[in-house]
Amino acid sequence: MPAKAYRAALLHCLADPREVGEEASYEFFEDGLLVVEDGRIVRIGAADALLGRLSPDTEVTHYPDALITPGFIDTHIHYPQVGVIGSYGTQLLDWLETYTFPAEGRFADAEHAREQARFFLGELLRNGTTTALVFGTVHPQSVDAFFEEALSLNLRMIAGKVLMDRNAPDYLTDTADSGYAESRALIERWHGRGRLHYAVTPRFAPTSTPEQLALAGKLFQEFSGLYMHTHISENRDEVAWVKSLFPERKNYLDVYDHHGLIGARSVFAHGIHLCDDECRRLGETGSAVAFCPTSNLFLGSGLFDLAKLEGHGVRVGLGTDVGGGTSFSQLQSLNEAYKILQLQGQKLDPFKALYLATLGGARALYLEDRIGNLQPGKDADFVVLDYQATPLIARRLAGASSLREKLFALMILGDDRTVKATYAAGNRVHHRAA
Numbered sequence: 001m002p003a004k005a006y007r008a009a010l011l012h013c014l015a016d017p018r019e020v021g022e023e024a025s026y027e028f029f030e031d032g033l034l035v036v037e038d039g040r041i042v043r044i045g046a047a048d049a050l051l052g053r054l055s056p057d058t059e060v061t062h063y064p065d066a067l068i069t070p071g072f073i074d075t076h077i078h079y080p081q082v083g084v085i086g087s088y089g090t091q092l093l094d095w096l097e098t099y100t101f102p103a104e105g106r107f108a109d110a111e112h113a114r115e116q117a118r119f120f121l122g123e124l125l126r127n128g129t130t131t132a133l134v135f136g137t138v139h140p141q142s143v144d145a146f147f148e149e150a151l152s153l154n155l156r157m158i159a160g161k162v163l164m165d166r167n168a169p170d171y172l173t174d175t176a177d178s179g180y181a182e183s184r185a186l187i188e189r190w191h192g193r194g195r196l197h198y199a200v201t202p203r204f205a206p207t208s209t210p211e212q213l214a215l216a217g218k219l220f221q222e223f224s225g226l227y228m229h230t231h232i233s234e235n236r237d238e239v240a241w242v243k244s245l246f247p248e249r250k251n252y253l254d255v256y257d258h259h260g261l262i263g264a265r266s267v268f269a270h271g272i273h274l275c276d277d278e279c280r281r282l283g284e285t286g287s288a289v290a291f292c293p294t295s296n297l298f299l300g301s302g303l304f305d306l307a308k309l310e311g312h313g314v315r316v317g318l319g320t321d322v323g324g325g326t327s328f329s330q331l332q333s334l335n336e337a338y339k340i341l342q343l344q345g346q347k348l349d350p351f352k353a354l355y356l357a358t359l360g361g362a363r364a365l366y367l368e369d370r371i372g373n374l375q376p377g378k379d380a381d382f383v384v385l386d387y388q389a390t391p392l393i394a395r396r397l398a399g400a401s402s403l404r405e406k407l408f409a410l411m412i413l414g415d416d417r418t419v420k421a422t423y424a425a426g427n428r429v430h431h432r433a434a
């Protein structure tokens with residue numbers, strides 16, 4: 001396949017601005033060129049320096065008035081919950097009973113799962129998200145449907161079957177043994193195929209017996225490169241419930257720790273009400289937390305303390321948590337993240353924000369050697385953001401005098417309308433209609 005090249009403004013993160021300072025944390029080309037071959041990035045630089053060096057058969061696509069960034073990474077989302085996004089009036093535990101469990105029950109039907117998976121992936125791509133860590137339902141066929149659709153688009157996706165053997169409706173429970181066996185079969189079928197990875201997925205401590213958590217921990221250690229994906233400390237009633245179910249454990253995280261479920265590639269959604277001891281343990285074990293701003297506000301769960309988690313060296317990614325979250329757009333997640341941090345006297349500057357949505361997510365998932373920025377050798381997963389997406393965005397950006405100001409306005413005003421095109425492994429997988 002001949003190389004292809006994309007000309008636009010180019011911006012990507014090189015490191016966490018918290019660690020290296022803002023100047024050294026990103027690379028920007030006002031008029032840049034990104035050269036892609038065989039699904040990988042082969043060169044990035046200024047257009048005037050690179051255009052003359054292209055081989056004559058290289059096709060150049062020009063996106064004037066647009067910004068190319070790495071594809072967004074969503075470190076926590078539920079594909080079976082699209083149908084309950086924006087459901088009124090409850091907090092976590094009631095919301096699960098009232099809306100979520102009935103919706104997940106329908107995924108026993110493989111055809112329903114396939115149709116939902118297709119729609120879900122379309123929404124991710126329309127919003128510029130090229131990698132996500134995804135909950136299925138308890139039904140193995142939900143994960144088969146998801147991976148089949150993701151494979152057909154050659155996406156880098158991580159997903160798993162929910163493990164849930166108590167405190168849930170009968171139609172949504174497995175057993176410790178069946179959950180282990182079904183997960184194992186899915187791992188053998190999907191893990192490492194194309195760009196797919198498997199996540200062992202106990203829903204959260206209250207819906208698994210100690211026997212199920214122990215088998216999940218065993219499975220997590222049995223294959224290399226597996227993920228562990230669950231929820232932690234999202235809601236105060238949930239935290240109290242965990243304490244009553246596991247009185248012998250010193251805190252919520254210790255329930256997972258005791259069963260071998262923490263460490264590299266363990267991703268915990270939310271982590272709003274964690275104590276210092278839990279944060280320290282997450283940091284020292286290389287575990288990650290998914291910060292899910294739109295969900296935390298929508299379900300009234302609380303304010304995520306980014307400074308505290310980062311202070312303990314915890315890897316933090318950004319999640320939408322659809323359908324508790326209210327948007328697939330990571331730009332909208334950043335908009336709400338900014339406000340959550342404002343309320344705690346913390347600032348989310350636009351370069352740090354871009355880092356959280358891209359390279360920070362890749363680091364949380366231990367995938368920074370493959371995705372997260374536009375360095376040569378990485379997967380060609382990128383997004384084209386339109387400076388003219390809406391009349392308001394066009395007007396606001398025309399008045400902006402710096403990259404920082406433009407980027408901030410984009411993250412506050414932007415959403416799916418801002419995404420002109422999305423590329424995965426060098427293929428255009430979304431193109432916004434004119």
Ligand SMILES: O=c1[nH]c(=O)c2nc[nH]c2[nH]1
Pocket residue numbers: 078092096100203204231234295321324
């Ligand atoms: O945001 C959430 N969504 C869920 O589906 C869920 N289950 C347990 N805890 C949860 N939190």
Ligand SMILES: [Zn+2]
Pocket residue numbers: 076077078231269321324
């Ligand atoms: Zn969730």
